Amino acid sequence: MVHEDYKEMIPARALSALDAAEARVLNEHLENCAECRKELDEWEATAATLSLTADAAEPSPAVRERILSEIEKDISNAQVIPFRSTQRSIWTSFGSLGAMAAVVLLTALIVGLVVMWRENRAQQQTLAQMKEFMELVGTPGARVRELTGMDAAPGATAKLAYDKTGHAMLMANKLPKLPSGKAYQLWFIVGKNPPMPGKTFVPNASGQSMSKDQMPKEALDAGVFAVTVEPESGSAAPTSPIYLRSSEIN
Numbered sequence: 001m002v003h004e005d006y007k008e009m010i011p012a013r014a015l016s017a018l019d020a021a022e023a024r025v026l027n028e029h030l031e032n033c034a035e036c037r038k039e040l041d042e043w044e045a046t047a048a049t050l051s052l053t054a055d056a057a058e059p060s061p062a063v064r065e066r067i068l069s070e071i072e073k074d075i076s077n078a079q080v081i082p083f084r085s086t087q088r089s090i091w092t093s094f095g096s097l098g099a100m101a102a103v104v105l106l107t108a109l110i111v112g113l114v115v116m117w118r119e120n121r122a123q124q125q126t127l128a129q130m131k132e133f134m135e136l137v138g139t140p141g142a143r144v145r146e147l148t149g150m151d152a153a154p155g156a157t158a159k160l161a162y163d164k165t166g167h168a169m170l171m172a173n174k175l176p177k178l179p180s181g182k183a184y185q186l187w188f189i190v191g192k193n194p195p196m197p198g199k200t201f202v203p204n205a206s207g208q209s210m211s212k213d214q215m216p217k218e219a220l221d222a223g224v225f226a227v228t229v230e231p232e233s234g235s236a237a238p239t240s241p242i243y244l245r246s247s248e249i250n
Contacts, residue, residue, distance in 0.1 A: 001025070006036055011137045011144075014043035042157075129210040133171055139163045145225055147244040152176070152229075156207070158244050160186075160225050166215035168198075172244070175207040178229065184209070185230040187238060188219035195226065200234045223248050 006029045012018050013026055030037050137144055141164045149156035155174045162168035170186060178184070186198030196219050201211035215222075227244035228235075 001029075003033075003036075006033070007039065008137075010036060010040050011043055011134055013040060133161060133169050133210065136161045136163060136167065136169055145246045147172075147225060147227065147246045149174075150242050150245055152241045153243040156244055158227065160246070162215055162220075164220070166217065166220055168213045168215050170201070170209070170211050170213065172201075172203060172209045172211075172227070173207065175203045175209065175243070177207070178202060181232055182229050183232045183234070184227050184243065185234055185238075186211075186213060187226045187228065188215060188222040189224040189226060190218055190222050195238055196222075197234060197236060200230060200232060202232075 006026060009018060009022060009026045013023065018026065030040065136142060143162055145160045147158040147160060153174075153176050156172065156176070157174060158170055158172035160168060160170050172184075175184065183200035183202050185200045187195040188198060189195045196216055198215070198219075199211065199213045201209050203209040225246040226238075226242045228238045228242055229240045230238070
């Protein structure tokens with residue numbers, strides 16, 4: 001088994017997707033290969049971050065209507081005490097306060113359930129994207145290129161995976177916050193030709209993004225991939241400094 005074979009196993013190892021025999025073989029290699037240990041650490045950090053951090057997703061209209069419908073049922077079934085002009089005793093006051101507390105508790109419970117539902121849904125979406133990315137990486141003939149942050153985004157990193165048909169996914173981390181009306185855009189650079197534009201994408205509040213793209217046929221031989229900041233609608237040519245860039249392949 002050559003060094004590249006071990007490197008192809010690393011993404012699956014980061015998600016604990018190797019069988020026992022494969023894991024044992026890779027572990028033996030990791031004991032003597034600092035390069036692969038470093039790459040495994042990066043993949044594990046990326047997987048952990050993306051699986052635990054995601055923008056909250058808004059409930060769908062159907063779920064919102066169902067929650068409101070349940071609240072309306074509770075209100076319609078509640079026993080309403082008519083107002084009386086006679087002087088209220090302290091015990092009546094306590095009873096009213098108890099009913100108010102019950103309403104507050106019910107409202108807090110509903111809000112808590114909605115928040116939990118949103119967080120779980122967002123995490124499920126992120127995990128599904130991670131799974132799709134890993135499946136793409138495991139496709140025969142697929143390639144993975146690493147992009148590193150430039151001066152405009154020194155802490156940013158990204159991995160671009162694409163198969164022989166040009167189906168691509170970009171997984172980015174620690175991207176700087178965008179100005180209003182701006183988006184990041186991927187570029188494919190082949191030789192000395194002008195950069196070919198890819199799709200635009202906007203990271204979440206934590207600077208993370210998982211985006212899909214379809215590379216033009218000519219871009220399959222791209223030696224360099226880059227990311228710049230452009231208008232939300234995208235640009236035909238780069239208009240800003242490079243934020244992320246891959247190393248050049250001759």
